[in-house]
Amino acid sequence: MKKMVLAAAVLAMTAGSAFSADLYTKAVKAPPPAAFDPWDIAFGSAIMNDYIFRGITQSNHNPSVAAYFEPRYNVTKDLQLYIGTSGESISFANRAAAEIDVYGGIRPTFGAFAFDFGVWGYLYPGGTCFFGAPTDPAGKPLSPECAANILPDGNVMKKDVSFFEVYGKVNYTINDNWQFGLNEYYSPNFLNSGAWGDYASVTGKYTAPATVFGTSGVGMYVSGEFGRQFLGTTDSFYGTTFTNPGFAGPFPNGIKYADYNTWNIGIGFTYKVFTLDLRYSDTDLSKGNCNAFTSAFNSAGTSNITSINPTGAGSNWCGAAGIAKLSADLTAMTNLK
Template sequence: MKKVALLATALAMVTTGSAFAADLRVKALKAPPPPAFDPWDIAFGGAIMSDYIFRGVTQSNHKPSVSAYFEPRYNVTKDLQLYVGVAGESISFPNRAAAEIDVYGGIRPTFGAFAFDIGVWGYLYPGGTCYFGGTGFDNAGNFQGGDCAANALINGNVMKKDVSFFEVYGKMNYTVNDNWSFGINEFYSPNFLNTGAWGNYTSITGKWTAPSTTFGSSGVGMYVSGEFGRQWFGTSDSFYGVPAFPNGIKYADYNTWNIGVGFTYKVMTLDLRYSDTDLSKGDCNAFTSDFTATGTTNVTPINPTGVGSKWCGAAGIAKLSFDLTAMTNLK
């Protein structure tokens, strides 16, 4: 009996020791605590493109353009982000503005598969010169300056010195799965391009992202995306008036669409896209004041001179860009 008791005691000690060792092993392999939540982040990037197209209309006279942006972000929670930003693009406007400078800010809440973006976007165009051939007064009775009449465009088009404006916007994106997502966008300005006319733009978007295994282990990704939008306008002030409408012209509303394919590698993206609108050359000229517009056959009620612009027609765009965030790429 004494031997049996000793054997039982020994087995108990071995069993207890084994359990204790197992406990030590589990504790040793326990995952470390998650890193502290850092709410601050910064996104920045740049691009070079063969043509700067904005809602179907070239902003660079169908010439190459460069752009860059800087966007500080504050994540209130993982599903709520506040942001401000500044961006710049090279342009070619009839008033010879030096560049487009964008200043913007907003909020990005996320609810499951739904991501929203609500904010205000300011478009600034410094360095412009007034081009005008009429009285030199706008609809508010403000004198545009003697430089207006002195700087007439050859084709008779006109443009104010300052065409800066702002828009309020709301965007919604729905992610179906890893491959499909769809969105809807809404932008409104009470004074589009400082013409005196309000502007409203609505569009729908779609994107298909290829499976990560499409190009093997190369790290190359691919997507196909498209957008269909409609731009509505009000009536300009008298600066842009014509004999039939001396107090201002009602700009033609138009549809625009684009479709393209993109390839990604790390922080780089190559996007190849086709863009077009249904604006006629005459109505395009009335809207853009294109300094390259020519001809006399593109007569419309708001474009009585018949000068026609190619700035709103079909265009192909190649864009190479890079995008980084401090929390992801610079750690």
């Protein structure tokens, strides 16, 4: 009897060991990992009631449309290379057809820090020179086309105002709700004016919990930015020989654009690939300095005299503005599978 019990026990242990080993083998055997596809494409479009860039309207406070296309290559999950192009409808004094942007860079990520370094080119094709005099303020002859075109308010603008910037950005994610960022952009020839430009800003964003609107799929965020645009001295094309009582000029060789602060704050709502962003934007630029900087084609008045704006004409292109923007943003890997 003892022998039978012992034999049964040995058989049970042997069978049990074999069964356990089989379970263990099946438990650790994972399916082959999915192939890593480093390529992706982001693209989208938007419509807005006003195209504001660093606090200044680019569309004369009229509606604007935009679209972009951005191929991406993920070297690793923490390192991305990208190039892109985008376009926006604008309303400039030189009647440029549109703004066409070409850009590229690298986006490395280190834990909660996401960096972005690159070069951004702003192209404005189809422009016309407006000056209304045979020579520039320094006496340099202008082309017949340039001398023949006059803006009603007396402002001047080059045919081509294309330029480029190099930039560096960092975004720090505290948790699922809070993010903060720093941005820096530099151009040696801002708007092809001859003046250098440097823009620095801080940003913040709060994203509401996904459950704030229940199971509707609607998300919400609040975000804002505060920045300062530093600017140098233009070339002689934008200089002035005009004099006015109390005016510090003349400046035939160029004017020193006024530095200015700009800020915006807004609330956004997201649903699938769509975003509705409602925002308030403003600057501390005076109407006179705004006129000198933008060469607005619809400035008016004579009382907005500043050291760089002796005619006294003023522009509202740099003042407070409300922006409503509806956009759609997709990526091939996420939305087109």
